[in-house]
Amino acid sequence: AAKADGRGIHRFYREELLHGAKSRRQMEDDLRVALAQGQLHVAYQPVVSTRDECIVGYEALVRWTHPVRGPISPAEFIPVAEECGLIESIGEWVMRTACADAASWPREVRVAVNVSPIQFANPALPTVIASALSRSGIAPQRLEIELTEGIFLQENNASDRMFQSLKGLGVRLALDDFGTGYSSLGYLKKAPFDKIKIDQSFVRGATMPDTRNAAIIKAIVTLADTLGMETTAEGVEIQDEIALIRSLGCSHIQGYVYGRPASTGEVAAQLASSGGRAQPIGFKNSRAP
Ligand code: C2E
Ligand code: MG
Numbered sequence: 001a002a003k004a005d006g007r008g009i010h011r012f013y014r015e016e017l018l019h020g021a022k023s024r025r026q027m028e029d030d031l032r033v034a035l036a037q038g039q040l041h042v043a044y045q046p047v048v049s050t051r052d053e054c055i056v057g058y059e060a061l062v063r064w065t066h067p068v069r070g071p072i073s074p075a076e077f078i079p080v081a082e083e084c085g086l087i088e089s090i091g092e093w094v095m096r097t098a099c100a101d102a103a104s105w106p107r108e109v110r111v112a113v114n115v116s117p118i119q120f121a122n123p124a125l126p127t128v129i130a131s132a133l134s135r136s137g138i139a140p141q142r143l144e145i146e147l148t149e150g151i152f153l154q155e156n157n158a159s160d161r162m163f164q165s166l167k168g169l170g171v172r173l174a175l176d177d178f179g180t181g182y183s184s185l186g187y188l189k190k191a192p193f194d195k196i197k198i199d200q201s202f203v204r205g206a207t208m209p210d211t212r213n214a215a216i217i218k219a220i221v222t223l224a225d226t227l228g229m230e231t232t233a234e235g236v237e238i239q240d241e242i243a244l245i246r247s248l249g250c251s252h253i254q255g256y257v258y259g260r261p262a263s264t265g266e267v268a269a270q271l272a273s274s275g276g277r278a279q280p281i282g283f284k285n286s287r288a289p
Protein backbone atom coordinates (compact mmCIF):
# COMPACT_ATOMS: atom_id res chain seq x y z
CA ALA A 1 0.00 0.00 0.00
CA ALA A 2 2.90 2.28 0.79
CA LYS A 3 4.18 1.96 -2.77
CA ALA A 4 0.82 2.66 -4.27
CA ASP A 5 0.50 5.75 -2.09
CA GLY A 6 3.97 6.93 -3.10
CA ARG A 7 2.94 8.31 -6.47
CA GLY A 8 -0.03 10.08 -5.01
CA ILE A 9 2.12 11.71 -2.36
CA HIS A 10 4.66 12.70 -4.99
CA ARG A 11 1.99 14.35 -7.10
CA PHE A 12 0.57 16.05 -4.01
CA TYR A 13 3.94 17.61 -3.16
CA ARG A 14 4.52 18.70 -6.74
CA GLU A 15 1.22 20.52 -6.78
CA GLU A 16 1.95 22.06 -3.39
CA LEU A 17 5.29 23.32 -4.65
CA LEU A 18 3.76 24.76 -7.80
CA HIS A 19 0.99 26.33 -5.80
CA GLY A 20 3.51 27.71 -3.27
CA ALA A 21 5.65 29.23 -5.98
CA LYS A 22 2.59 30.70 -7.64
CA SER A 23 1.25 32.33 -4.49
CA ARG A 24 4.73 33.68 -3.78
CA ARG A 25 4.85 35.20 -7.27
CA GLN A 26 1.40 36.59 -6.64
CA MET A 27 2.56 38.14 -3.37
CA GLU A 28 5.58 39.72 -5.09
CA ASP A 29 3.33 41.32 -7.69
CA ASP A 30 0.89 42.46 -5.02
CA LEU A 31 3.75 43.93 -2.95
CA ARG A 32 4.95 45.99 -5.91
CA VAL A 33 1.45 47.38 -6.28
CA ALA A 34 1.18 47.91 -2.53
CA LEU A 35 4.30 50.06 -2.46
CA ALA A 36 3.21 52.08 -5.50
CA GLN A 37 -0.37 52.55 -4.33
CA GLY A 38 0.22 53.38 -0.70
CA GLN A 39 -1.15 50.18 0.86
CA LEU A 40 1.78 50.13 3.31
CA HIS A 41 1.87 52.12 6.50
CA VAL A 42 4.03 52.27 9.59
CA ALA A 43 2.88 51.51 13.14
CA TYR A 44 4.84 52.60 16.24
CA GLN A 45 5.32 50.72 19.51
CA PRO A 46 6.62 52.49 22.63
CA VAL A 47 9.97 51.62 24.23
CA VAL A 48 9.89 52.43 27.93
CA SER A 49 12.63 53.09 30.48
CA THR A 50 12.54 50.69 33.43
CA ARG A 51 13.89 53.45 35.65
CA ASP A 52 11.03 55.94 35.43
CA GLU A 53 8.54 54.48 32.92
CA CYS A 54 9.22 57.33 30.48
CA ILE A 55 8.71 56.60 26.80
CA VAL A 56 12.20 56.94 25.34
CA GLY A 57 11.22 56.07 21.79
CA TYR A 58 9.13 54.06 19.38
CA GLU A 59 9.93 51.15 17.09
CA ALA A 60 8.65 51.57 13.53
CA LEU A 61 6.92 48.40 12.29
CA VAL A 62 5.72 48.18 8.71
CA ARG A 63 2.11 47.18 8.05
CA TRP A 64 0.39 46.01 4.88
CA THR A 65 -3.34 45.99 4.34
CA HIS A 66 -3.94 43.87 1.26
CA PRO A 67 -7.06 44.97 -0.67
CA VAL A 68 -8.43 41.41 -0.74
CA ARG A 69 -6.60 39.46 1.98
CA GLY A 70 -6.67 42.23 4.59
CA PRO A 71 -3.74 42.75 7.00
CA ILE A 72 -0.67 40.62 6.24
CA SER A 73 2.06 40.21 8.86
CA PRO A 74 5.54 41.55 8.10
CA ALA A 75 6.81 38.16 9.29
CA GLU A 76 5.12 36.84 6.12
CA PHE A 77 5.85 39.54 3.54
CA ILE A 78 9.31 40.81 4.57
CA PRO A 79 10.97 37.46 3.66
CA VAL A 80 9.23 37.61 0.26
CA ALA A 81 10.40 41.21 -0.23
CA GLU A 82 13.93 40.12 0.68
CA GLU A 83 13.86 37.34 -1.85
CA CYS A 84 12.52 39.39 -4.77
CA GLY A 85 14.62 42.50 -4.21
CA LEU A 86 11.76 44.74 -3.09
CA ILE A 87 13.17 45.07 0.43
CA GLU A 88 15.44 47.90 -0.74
CA SER A 89 12.55 50.14 -1.78
CA ILE A 90 10.29 49.10 1.08
CA GLY A 91 13.12 49.67 3.56
CA GLU A 92 13.87 53.09 2.13
CA TRP A 93 10.20 54.05 2.29
CA VAL A 94 9.95 52.93 5.94
CA MET A 95 13.16 54.82 6.80
CA ARG A 96 11.85 58.08 5.28
CA THR A 97 8.40 57.70 6.78
CA ALA A 98 9.69 56.88 10.27
CA CYS A 99 12.14 59.82 10.31
CA ALA A 100 9.48 62.20 8.98
CA ASP A 101 6.98 61.03 11.63
CA ALA A 102 9.56 61.32 14.42
CA ALA A 103 10.15 64.94 13.42
CA SER A 104 6.79 65.85 14.97
CA TRP A 105 7.59 64.18 18.32
CA PRO A 106 9.45 65.81 21.23
CA ARG A 107 13.19 65.99 20.60
CA GLU A 108 14.14 63.46 23.25
CA VAL A 109 11.94 60.73 21.74
CA ARG A 110 13.83 58.33 19.47
CA VAL A 111 12.69 56.21 16.55
CA ALA A 112 13.96 52.68 15.82
CA VAL A 113 13.87 51.27 12.29
CA ASN A 114 14.42 47.63 11.32
CA VAL A 115 17.00 47.14 8.58
CA SER A 116 17.22 43.82 6.70
CA PRO A 117 20.57 42.04 6.24
CA ILE A 118 20.07 42.63 2.50
CA GLN A 119 19.97 46.39 3.02
CA PHE A 120 22.97 46.12 5.34
CA ALA A 121 24.93 44.37 2.59
CA ASN A 122 24.23 47.23 0.16
CA PRO A 123 26.88 50.00 0.24
CA ALA A 124 24.10 52.50 -0.59
CA LEU A 125 22.54 52.12 2.89
CA PRO A 126 24.37 55.05 4.54
CA THR A 127 23.24 57.36 1.73
CA VAL A 128 19.65 56.21 2.13
CA ILE A 129 19.80 56.91 5.88
CA ALA A 130 21.57 60.25 5.49
CA SER A 131 18.93 61.37 3.02
CA ALA A 132 16.06 60.35 5.31
CA LEU A 133 17.72 62.22 8.18
CA SER A 134 18.27 65.41 6.23
CA ARG A 135 14.78 65.44 4.65
CA SER A 136 13.19 65.02 8.08
CA GLY A 137 15.57 67.27 9.95
CA ILE A 138 15.81 64.91 12.95
CA ALA A 139 19.14 64.56 14.76
CA PRO A 140 21.04 61.34 13.90
CA GLN A 141 21.22 60.33 17.59
CA ARG A 142 17.42 60.03 17.56
CA LEU A 143 17.55 57.27 14.96
CA GLU A 144 18.27 53.71 16.05
CA ILE A 145 18.96 51.09 13.40
CA GLU A 146 17.82 47.58 14.40
CA LEU A 147 19.90 44.79 12.91
CA THR A 148 19.58 41.04 13.37
CA GLU A 149 22.35 38.50 13.62
CA GLY A 150 21.71 37.69 9.95
CA ILE A 151 24.07 40.55 9.04
CA PHE A 152 27.02 38.51 10.28
CA LEU A 153 26.59 35.96 7.52
CA GLN A 154 28.32 38.32 5.12
CA GLU A 155 32.02 38.83 4.68
CA ASN A 156 33.78 40.44 7.65
CA ASN A 157 35.51 43.35 5.93
CA ALA A 158 32.32 44.52 4.28
CA SER A 159 30.36 44.49 7.53
CA ASP A 160 33.19 46.29 9.36
CA ARG A 161 33.09 49.04 6.74
CA MET A 162 29.31 49.31 7.02
CA PHE A 163 29.51 49.60 10.82
CA GLN A 164 32.06 52.39 10.44
CA SER A 165 29.88 54.31 7.98
CA LEU A 166 26.78 53.98 10.13
CA LYS A 167 28.61 55.09 13.27
CA GLY A 168 30.04 57.93 11.19
CA LEU A 169 26.50 59.14 10.51
CA GLY A 170 25.91 59.36 14.26
CA VAL A 171 22.98 56.94 14.38
CA ARG A 172 22.51 54.37 17.13
CA LEU A 173 22.74 50.64 16.48
CA ALA A 174 20.71 47.89 18.16
CA LEU A 175 21.11 44.11 17.88
CA ASP A 176 17.56 42.75 17.52
CA ASP A 177 16.18 39.34 18.55
CA PHE A 178 19.36 38.58 20.48
CA GLY A 179 19.78 34.93 21.36
CA THR A 180 17.76 33.43 18.53
CA GLY A 181 20.14 33.53 15.58
CA TYR A 182 23.76 32.72 15.03
CA SER A 183 24.65 34.33 18.35
CA SER A 184 28.33 34.45 18.82
CA LEU A 185 29.84 36.54 21.57
CA GLY A 186 32.62 37.38 19.13
CA TYR A 187 30.17 39.58 17.21
CA LEU A 188 29.54 41.67 20.31
CA LYS A 189 33.25 42.26 20.69
CA LYS A 190 33.61 43.73 17.21
CA ALA A 191 30.31 45.40 16.49
CA PRO A 192 29.58 48.85 17.91
CA PHE A 193 26.05 48.23 19.19
CA ASP A 194 24.48 50.70 21.59
CA LYS A 195 21.76 48.27 22.59
CA ILE A 196 20.88 44.59 22.75
CA LYS A 197 17.24 43.62 22.32
CA ILE A 198 16.60 40.40 24.25
CA ASP A 199 14.28 38.20 22.24
CA GLN A 200 10.70 37.60 23.35
CA SER A 201 11.34 33.87 23.71
CA PHE A 202 13.41 34.53 26.84
CA VAL A 203 10.96 37.04 28.26
CA ARG A 204 7.98 34.74 27.81
CA GLY A 205 7.68 32.69 30.96
CA ALA A 206 10.50 34.51 32.72
CA THR A 207 8.33 34.96 35.82
CA MET A 208 7.73 31.25 36.15
CA PRO A 209 9.93 29.73 38.87
CA ASP A 210 10.92 26.66 36.89
CA THR A 211 12.34 28.30 33.78
CA ARG A 212 15.89 29.26 32.99
CA ASN A 213 14.81 32.41 31.19
CA ALA A 214 15.46 34.77 34.09
CA ALA A 215 19.02 33.43 34.43
CA ILE A 216 19.62 33.91 30.70
CA ILE A 217 18.24 37.46 30.75
CA LYS A 218 20.43 38.25 33.75
CA ALA A 219 23.52 36.92 31.97
CA ILE A 220 22.79 38.96 28.83
CA VAL A 221 22.26 42.11 30.91
CA THR A 222 25.53 41.59 32.79
CA LEU A 223 27.37 41.16 29.50
CA ALA A 224 25.70 44.23 27.96
CA ASP A 225 26.43 46.37 31.02
CA THR A 226 30.09 45.42 30.89
CA LEU A 227 30.23 46.37 27.21
CA GLY A 228 28.40 49.65 27.85
CA MET A 229 25.28 48.63 25.96
CA GLU A 230 21.63 49.20 26.87
CA THR A 231 19.17 46.29 26.97
CA THR A 232 15.55 46.12 25.88
CA ALA A 233 13.36 43.19 26.93
CA GLU A 234 11.04 42.48 24.00
CA GLY A 235 7.52 41.08 24.18
CA VAL A 236 6.67 42.02 27.77
CA GLU A 237 2.94 41.35 28.02
CA ILE A 238 1.98 41.22 31.68
CA GLN A 239 2.46 43.51 34.65
CA ASP A 240 4.25 40.92 36.81
CA GLU A 241 7.01 40.78 34.22
CA ILE A 242 7.75 44.51 34.54
CA ALA A 243 9.06 44.14 38.10
CA LEU A 244 11.08 41.05 37.22
CA ILE A 245 12.65 42.63 34.13
CA ARG A 246 13.53 45.71 36.17
CA SER A 247 15.07 43.56 38.93
CA LEU A 248 17.17 41.74 36.33
CA GLY A 249 18.64 45.10 35.36
CA CYS A 250 17.24 45.62 31.83
CA SER A 251 17.25 49.29 30.96
CA HIS A 252 14.19 49.20 28.68
CA ILE A 253 10.94 47.34 28.12
CA GLN A 254 8.93 46.96 24.94
CA GLY A 255 5.72 44.98 24.76
CA TYR A 256 1.95 44.91 24.74
CA VAL A 257 1.94 45.77 28.45
CA TYR A 258 2.87 49.36 27.51
CA GLY A 259 1.15 49.44 24.14
CA ARG A 260 0.70 47.65 20.85
CA PRO A 261 2.05 49.10 17.62
CA ALA A 262 -0.19 52.12 16.92
CA SER A 263 -0.88 54.89 14.40
CA THR A 264 0.88 58.27 14.40
CA GLY A 265 -2.34 59.81 15.72
CA GLU A 266 -2.37 57.48 18.71
CA VAL A 267 1.34 58.16 19.32
CA ALA A 268 0.72 61.91 19.40
CA ALA A 269 -2.16 61.42 21.84
CA GLN A 270 -0.05 59.11 24.03
CA LEU A 271 2.86 61.58 24.17
CA ALA A 272 0.57 64.51 24.87
CA SER A 273 -1.76 62.98 27.48
CA SER A 274 0.80 61.42 29.78
CA GLY A 275 3.67 63.85 29.49
CA GLY A 276 5.71 61.07 27.90
CA ARG A 277 5.09 58.55 30.65
CA ALA A 278 3.82 55.05 29.87
CA GLN A 279 0.93 53.42 31.69
CA PRO A 280 1.00 49.64 32.07
CA ILE A 281 -2.22 48.30 30.61
CA GLY A 282 -4.25 46.71 33.36
CA PHE A 283 -6.45 44.36 31.36
CA LYS A 284 -4.09 41.44 31.40
CA ASN A 285 -2.26 40.16 34.42
CA SER A 286 -1.31 36.67 33.40
CA ARG A 287 -0.21 34.99 30.21
CA ALA A 288 -2.69 32.88 28.32
CA PRO A 289 -1.76 29.19 28.72
P1 C2E B 1 10.91 42.70 15.53
O1 C2E B 1 11.75 43.76 14.92
O2 C2E B 1 11.56 41.84 16.56
O3 C2E B 1 9.63 43.46 16.11
C1 C2E B 1 8.95 43.08 17.28
C2 C2E B 1 7.72 42.27 16.96
O4 C2E B 1 7.15 41.81 18.16
C3 C2E B 1 6.63 43.08 16.25
O5 C2E B 1 5.91 42.18 15.41
C4 C2E B 1 5.74 43.49 17.43
O6 C2E B 1 4.42 43.82 17.06
C5 C2E B 1 5.79 42.24 18.26
N1 C2E B 1 5.50 42.49 19.68
C6 C2E B 1 5.80 43.59 20.41
N2 C2E B 1 5.42 43.45 21.69
C7 C2E B 1 4.86 42.22 21.79
C8 C2E B 1 4.26 41.49 22.88
O7 C2E B 1 4.17 41.94 24.01
N3 C2E B 1 3.80 40.24 22.59
C9 C2E B 1 3.89 39.70 21.34
N4 C2E B 1 3.40 38.48 21.16
N5 C2E B 1 4.45 40.36 20.29
C10 C2E B 1 4.92 41.61 20.52
P2 C2E B 1 5.55 42.59 13.90
O8 C2E B 1 5.20 44.02 13.81
O9 C2E B 1 4.59 41.57 13.40
O10 C2E B 1 6.94 42.40 13.15
C11 C2E B 1 7.54 41.13 13.02
C12 C2E B 1 8.93 41.25 12.47
O11 C2E B 1 8.89 41.73 11.11
C13 C2E B 1 9.81 42.27 13.21
O12 C2E B 1 10.33 41.70 14.40
C14 C2E B 1 10.88 42.53 12.17
O13 C2E B 1 11.81 41.48 12.15
C15 C2E B 1 10.06 42.48 10.88
N6 C2E B 1 9.73 43.85 10.48
C16 C2E B 1 8.71 44.65 10.85
N7 C2E B 1 8.78 45.86 10.24
C17 C2E B 1 9.91 45.84 9.47
C18 C2E B 1 10.53 46.77 8.60
O14 C2E B 1 10.10 47.93 8.42
N8 C2E B 1 11.68 46.36 7.96
C19 C2E B 1 12.21 45.10 8.15
N9 C2E B 1 13.32 44.76 7.48
N10 C2E B 1 11.63 44.20 8.97
C20 C2E B 1 10.50 44.56 9.61
MG1 MG C 1 12.95 45.18 15.66
Ligand code: MG
Nearest residue numbers: 176177197234
Ligand atom coordinates in the same frame (compact mmCIF):
# COMPACT_ATOMS: atom_id res chain seq x y z
MG1 MG D 1 12.91 41.84 17.94
Ligand code: MG
Nearest residue numbers: 176177199200
Ligand atom coordinates in the same frame (compact mmCIF):
# COMPACT_ATOMS: atom_id res chain seq x y z
MG1 MG E 1 11.52 39.55 15.71
